[in-house]
Amino acid sequence: MRCDTLWHNAHLMTLDDATGGLGIIRDGVLAALDGRIVHTGPVATAPDFDAAERIDCDGRWISPGLIDCHTHLVYAGNRAGEFEQRLQGVSYADIARAGGGIVSTVRATRAANEAALIDATLPRLDAMLAEGVTTIEIKSGYGLTLADESRQLRVARQLGQLRQVEVVPTFLGAHAVPPGHEAQAYINEVCAVMIPAIAAEGLAEAVDVFCENIGFTPAQTQQVFQAARQHGLAVKIHAEQLSNQHGAELAAGFGALSADHIEHLDDAGIGAMRAAGTVAVLLPGAFYFTRDTTVPPIPQLREAGVPMALATDCNPGTSPLTSPLLTMNMAATLFRMTVTECIAGFTREAARALGRHDRLGQLAAGFDCDLAIWDIEAPADLVYRMGFNPLHTRVFRGQPTSP
Template sequence: MRCDTLWHNANLITLEDPSGGLGIIRDGVIAAHEGRIVHVGSAADAPSLDAINRIDCAGRWISPGLIDCHTHLVYAGNRAGEFEQRLQGVSYAEIARAGGGIVSTVKATRGADDEALTKASLPRLDAMLAEGITTIEIKSGYGLSLADERKQLRVARQLATLRKVEVVPTFLGAHAVPPGHEAQAYINEVCAAMIPAIAAEGLAEAVDIFCENIAFSPAQAQQVFEAARRHGLAIKIHAEQLSNQHGAQLAAEHGALSADHIEFLDSAGVAAMQRAGTVAVLLPGAYYFTRETQLPPIQQLRDARVPIALATDCNPGTSPLTSPLLTMNMGATLFRLTVAECIAGFTREAARALGRGERLGTLSIGKDCDLAIWDIEAPADLVYRIGFNPLHTRVWRGQPA
């Protein structure tokens, strides 16, 4: 078999395990041709492989490239002052109602042009790539007008031309009510004008909404979902972060790819997600940063076999986090996820949450050759270590990146 590159003398974390485990292969090999995996398995069982490049991994571990399936990476401004307020006891909801929170970032983002937004966003992206990210979802939601939402999505797509990474753009126009607007009138605008324009221009793949008592109601979420479906866009939701609005259940009933946050998710929501195949995206960075105490229903999700993904929720107000490795540790320490669940949450299940499970997330023949090569002794090191980056090489589409 001819191939462009062969990685050998490696231990593999394939994530190809019917029971949901890591699918470990010791002394394994991976072969890639034209950016796709053409062979993966143990060295002892490998066919004859005629490779242009042969890379001895010296016993290192190879996993799929990491996938961050929930970020708000493109924004301007700084909200360190709000962090200080929270340290003094002011809640996130109180800050939002006083004109802070999302709205303050909206003001800064509206005032930045494409070049300034790109310059502000690249360091955050680079920090993630340095820890093995090869695919990243980027939401809009800090424009809250068609022109400014377009700008965020343009910049998100521009980042993919500046770095070797796949960017998945999501339209989050229904993130907050813009200053001077009424919620229902704004949702009407999102559905009648913004979603059709975003879809027609191909700027986003999915539509998201913040369904919460400080944002938009379930009825407004349903209106957004119906508009998204009419225009061929996938559905995601911020749900049950601060209270149980039954948003995750509603989103699942509309075939949502994922429901994210879900600390207050109830059993009916879990059942709806299970029926729909909707992925639960847990965001321990936001849970930690806002000092929440309501844990997501982890065991119920496990029992129902709802796929569990992890993500940084990189954003300026409630999760200024650009480290997938630290997020894994938080998933384990705060939510008591297992090592296998944490690693799968940034690979196999994150791919599902972005509708890319057929192409990304596992080391499998036919999938894109996006790899992270690690200087570790065991997979648990990826979750156990804090403030230490063991990435040796990031590979994107079969090439070192």
């Protein structure tokens, strides 16, 4: 069998969808040709390879490249001062009334040109790549005008040209009501002006909505979803983070790729997500940073067979987190997720949440050769250790990359 590269003397975490587990193959080999995997399996049953390059992994572990399926990575400004204020007892509402909160990030992002946004975002992206991320979703939502939202999305796409990483852009114009606007009038603009323009320019693959008592109503969310579908865009939702607005159930009715946060999700929402194949994207970084106490219904999701993905939710206000490895540990300690669920949450299930389950998130023939090669003794090390990065090599489309 001909291949460009053969990795051998390795242990594999294939995340094979047929098993639902880690799909461990000890003493395995992995072969790639033209950026795609052509073979995985035990060395004892491997065919003869005509390999241009053979890489001895020296007993290391190989997993699919990590996938961060929920981030707000592109923004300007810094809200560390607000964090310090909250530690001193100042409420978020008082900070917002003083011009802080999301409004401060919107103000800073609007003032930044594309070059400035790229300069601000690259260090965050590089930190993620250094922990094995090969695919990342990036939402807009800090512009809240067509011009500013479009600039965020253009920057997101440019990042995929500046670094060897697949970027999945999502339009989150319905993130907050812009200062001086009325919510319904703004949603009308999102649906009638922004979504058609963004779809026509090909700037986003999906549309997201913050459906919450401090965000947008279910009726407004439905209006956005209808507009998205009319223009051929997938839908996602920020749902049930602070209260149960039945947003996940609504989104599932539109065949949503994912419902994210979902701390207050009820049984009806779980049933709707299961029926639609909507992925639950869990965000323990935001849960930790905001000191939330309502844990997502993990046992019920598990019992219902709803796929569970994990993501950093990297954003300046509620989850300034760029570490998928720390996110896994948080999911295990705060949400009581298993090692298998945590690793699958950043690979197989994250790919499902982005509609890329057919080519990303598993080590299988025909899948893109995106790999993370780890200096670990066992898969549990990826979840167990804190402040520890055991990444040896990141491979994107069959090629080792830096970082």
